[in-house]
Amino acid sequence: MDLYLPIAGLSVNILVIIGLGGLVGILSGMFGVGGGFLTTPLMIFYGIPPAVAVASSAPQITGASVSGVLAHGTRGGVDYKMGGVLVAGGAIGSLLGGFLFRLLQDIGQIDTVVNVMYVVMLGGIGIVMAKDAVSSLTAQWRGVAPPTSGRRHHPLIAMMPFRWRFYQSGLYISPLAPFLLGLATGIMTVLMGVGGGFILVPAMIYILGMSARVVVGTSLFQILFVTAATTMVHALTTRAVDLVLTALLLVGSVTGAQIGTRMALKMKPEYLRLALAFIVLVVAIRMLLGLTWQPPEIFTVQPL
């Protein structure tokens, strides 16, 4: 079942790509992450050129998010006001990311910067999430109330001016905080070929202190818009979006997202967080080893 990809310029096995999309879709629906942090490296590993892998995973994440947003939206799990602020930040962030990408590519350090970013961010977030999930789980087993930290959100956020009320999230904070968060994920979407959900979800929980009920849906809402914008940026600049590859990934991921959303409803949120923390840490460790071990290829070729 081989199919030739017109932009990537090679043949791939249809079932492998659909399966990859499906796996990522399940993660997407379960955790509210786009799954780009898994698809992009796996596609590159399969032999698809990095530029095509990054560009084609953007619309795939959009597709997976739509089905997730609709699923969460019907249950009132999306804070559209908060989402709007995040999207505004994300749009500006993706433009900034575009400049940074060009700059880093010219000096040949894009791979290293991206890998270091992965290690630092995934490692940090993974540890915080794992610690939190474990402590609340052990508290449950002992039959005592889970320890609550004294504050809802980070003190720096409480200091920001112009507070808005975000009813769905149960917050009264400055819109600057989610705007900056959106900005950061926008930059990452372009640089790392990821939706940024794995940063966004923990940041919404631990920094903004959003109500857990709307975290996943709102994160997917922001990812949907930012990845759609990123797809357009790639279609106009790198021209590396492969429609055939995207369609194959989508078939798998939209189905997977539906399954994932249903699985998430049946699982305890603490276990869900622990599972995500585990996946995030595994990827971080793999990336760290990748940086320090001697790579299989010392030389890389790039057309001029």
Place this chain on the structure above:
Amino acid sequence: MRTLLLACLAPVLIAASSPKLVPDVSQRKIEIIYSFTGAELLLFGAILYPGGRTPSDDAQIAVVVKGPSEPVLVREKRKIAGMWINADSSDFRSAPSFYALASSRPIAELVDQRTAVIYELGIDNLQLSPASSGNLADDQRFEEGLIDLKRRGGYYSETDRGVEISEGVLYRARIAIPARVPVGRYTAETFLIERGRVVAAATREIEIHKSGMEAFVARAAERHGILYGLTAVLLSLALGWAASVAFRRLRE
């Protein structure tokens, strides 16, 4: 007078006594369609011996299929502060995107080094035109790195005894074109080699291009970026929505 005439005719006489080449290729055009997983090119032909000379074992054949050349940048990773990061780089102005050599005997036995360099026979004799850094050892290292990558990727290959010569007259060689080769104008060169000298050469052009839906998609991506991007976004939205509706129906 007679010696003078002989001297004048010598080149013609020598030329007339060496064999001629009638080459052909199985395909002048390779079309890449959705099911393309690579192609096999058959290069074949005949060696004509002038004046009814009997075919000899001296006549040997080498065929080269070459893809369009492109300038490339080669980067080298080095361990800096415990991490492997890109350090040095070097440009090559004309690296062929594809190079396959097949010969009736190992190429080193057929021609000497000088001839091999002139006709670019053998991967190590490709003229990649490095933008010299002034340091010969550095250039050498980058060139080896580039060739090694291309060779393992299946883009560069050399096959000793890849050309079959029957009765000293008919020859044929098969060259595999992998699925991931770039499109463009390829050349298939055939060299007739006798006692270390290239006595005849012929070139045929082969066009590798995308056709049908593949060509349409590639052209759209190149020329109509906005429409192409919108199509990708709409496709993803539509499929996401469709899956969501389908699953809701399924549950009810």
